[in-house]
Amino acid sequence: MGNCKFARLSLKSTFIWSLCSQYSTALTAVGRALIVRSCQLIQHRYVHSRGLGASPANPGAAPPWLPFSRVTQEDLAFFRTLLPGRTITDPDLLKSSNVDWLKTVEGNNEVLLRPKTTEEVSQILRSRNLEVCPHRGNTGLVGGSVPVFDEIILSTSLMNQVITFDNISGILTCQAGCVLKNLSNYLEERDFIIPLDLGVKGSCHIGGNVSTNAGGLRLGQFWVLADGWILNCLATLRKDNTGYDLKQLFIEGTLGVITAVSILCPRKLKAVNVVFLDEMTRCSSFQQLLETFQCCRGMLGEVLSAFEFLDASCCMSLLEKHLKLTNPITSLLQTTGSNTTRDEEKLHNFLEEVMTSSLVTDGTVATEATKIKALWSLRERVTEALTHEGYTYKYDISLSVEKIYDLVGGYGHVGDGNLHLNIPSPFNDPALLAAIEPYVYEWTSEWKGSISAEHGLGLKMRNYIYYSKPSEAIALMGSIKAMLDPKGILNPYKTLPDNIH
């Protein structure tokens, strides 16, 4: 039965591997999460179940509504005094903040607040037993940043100031509502880079990136806890070993609202090269891909900043079929270093090596910015091509190396990294969904993978946490939640499963 299901998956699915080097977090193109607005349908609209909350019959079911206070006229008056002109109740203005980016989750919130300072956030939380949903750039894929019922939306969009930047240490301190792209531009002008690159960088907020633990960003933070307590752990030091490191707890706004962050930013390295390796699939095995990757790490280790592989039979045919892209690539690697000439020499040596040993039949080096952009966009347009297939079931899993060998049937070992598994279908089909889930999660869990490598758990995945974490650890998370947010008002219905509040 397992094999039968697996066969279906492997036939229908497309996948993209990110085989990043060990240095990649410190460099640039890491974790280029591929996120394209696709034509999804609202699947999670629970407004009508308000008050009818019950234990979910299955992991994807509605969460039981929790009896929080409702926003009164006194609350509104208080908010309007505290945030004049920044207390939004106009239904038209609220609409877009109630729906997530994929248009799969819709809340029914009636108040949106736009604080500008940590102190204002503290006063909002201190006011009454009112549940809040911290709202960042609304680019999440798991329904974590929009209300489920009528939680107050706490938007950080006006908390968008850089506080300090130290151009010796590279430590940036800024408010949590800064847009990633704006920070990137700010740093580029100063010859530094932000250690994260996402397709949605023009919308996502740095506070959201940090809340979902995006790679390497967490040097320190300012939090406001559920009772309005302000906790200043805004480290501006790379090394500090005094007591427990609390910052990794503040995930998805469920223990505290992050209002400012500090991040260690690397210097910008000017020499960027992208190589695409061609026809590797004719070599017919993943084993050869892995040998190429191993060779690449040995010969390009310190400059390798990304290594991505696209499943040829699916991704490539999709690109050709829907986007009329000919000559699509199968594998793409990027180097980032300080000296173009030296890096190119290293790359040519590498290409010679892998072609001599027949691992690769051809490879082309791109150094011009426009060509590099074009190559990356090929990689990034896979998701766009997928949307033309109709509906796509999206999974973001990571798996250990040995198990991949079994999974992709004799394809050999695969480096660590995460797998964007996309299962296209002409339409959203409950029968197909039932065949995929929970099978995908069971399969990932059995092989000790993570069911969410990058995206978090949010609303949609909250009850699947047991597939990736032992129940003891989840119980401990629940105890921490109960300790820090005893009334459960911070981003309720998210991250932790329904049986823990």
Place this chain on the structure above:
Amino acid sequence: MGNCKFARLSLKSTFIWSLCSQYSTALTAVGRALIVRSCQLIQHRYVHSRGLGASPANPGAAPPWLPFSRVTQEDLAFFRTLLPGRTITDPDLLKSSNVDWLKTVEGNNEVLLRPKTTEEVSQILRSRNLEVCPHRGNTGLVGGSVPVFDEIILSTSLMNQVITFDNISGILTCQAGCVLKNLSNYLEERDFIIPLDLGVKGSCHIGGNVSTNAGGLRLGQFWVLADGWILNCLATLRKDNTGYDLKQLFIEGTLGVITAVSILCPRKLKAVNVVFLDEMTRCSSFQQLLETFQCCRGMLGEVLSAFEFLDASCCMSLLEKHLKLTNPITSLLQTTGSNTTRDEEKLHNFLEEVMTSSLVTDGTVATEATKIKALWSLRERVTEALTHEGYTYKYDISLSVEKIYDLVGGYGHVGDGNLHLNIPSPFNDPALLAAIEPYVYEWTSEWKGSISAEHGLGLKMRNYIYYSKPSEAIALMGSIKAMLDPKGILNPYKTLPDNIH
């Protein structure tokens, strides 16, 4: 008054800066903590105060003894059945485990246990209300790994097996008692490296390194909690974003005993070069050192693995005076890459640049392993030279960039990193100590530095935590401690201050 004290400090102190590159954590020679056994005296021996416990009059005073159960004959019988031949009660054998490495702290323990498995650790903790002190390589500098009174010593020295190593992803999983040097040898044979290098690598245990949060090591762990609960968070994935990341909490054995760890290991890069830059101090300002460092990061960014500066007026004269080392260096940088020729070219370009712009008068590149070792040993022998001065007050602080400018009077900005501040004195002088402390901590705190960059808090620094963390954060740590270890039996008297149990 502050200035007067500062003048004393700046005259008497020697300091060493580690200005590591942003890539250094992923590379090798990072955080080469300089630890040499020096002739200290036992300052913390509280055996005679047993039962007299009272609130300490000052931060360095004895902790109040806590009324734990005493080890009974039944307990011993249980331990001997569980750990035959591995339950040590011979006072001669116990002696060395009761005294810390610097010989400044001495406990009075009567039982040492040597489990081999996580399950055995669990059974020990589950047995009764007996306090334990997890004991690793005993190389800590803050009295964290030896008993204070008569806590049971839980040694991990027999938990020394590698569990798995994946040569594609570079993920190593091993028991917590593996000696760092053994792991380093194991990985070197497989063309990988362990991402940590310490002077005490021949003794320290990986579990101890992880417990004190040594850079970049924490991928996942196996813990045993105070009640014997086993928590398996031994991740073998680089990416996992499901729920709260608990691993950063398990510091200094106070919330759980780490029994196994998983670590992401980088590939070994064969080209190592060390450069020493000479006579930089004749340029008379830190500003020029910083310009050199900035230039270095721009030109060598991806291969730069260490940049260390030694205060010339003190360190250099000490080396000359006590160790008869002539022509000592003032600054040392290391590159680690995949291609010797290319890296050397980059280095020579860099040297040309800094000499042309008069930042440096001379520089020498060393590529041979023996010469590299000799250069590093110069850096490492500063501490040895210090011991010839008599007694040394040692501090391990990190400070933010702007404040260093003020501190070292017109020396300019300094990159982030940590400062090993050593204040030599002919003997251990209480009057001098009173002049130094708490002034050093107040001064660090005022400038938002950390009072312990690398060493942890242990016994000696527990009450100084308020200088580096806000009281709200410390209260939260106390709540977490109370939740996970309600009886306070795990490494009592360590990390958290006496007013929190």
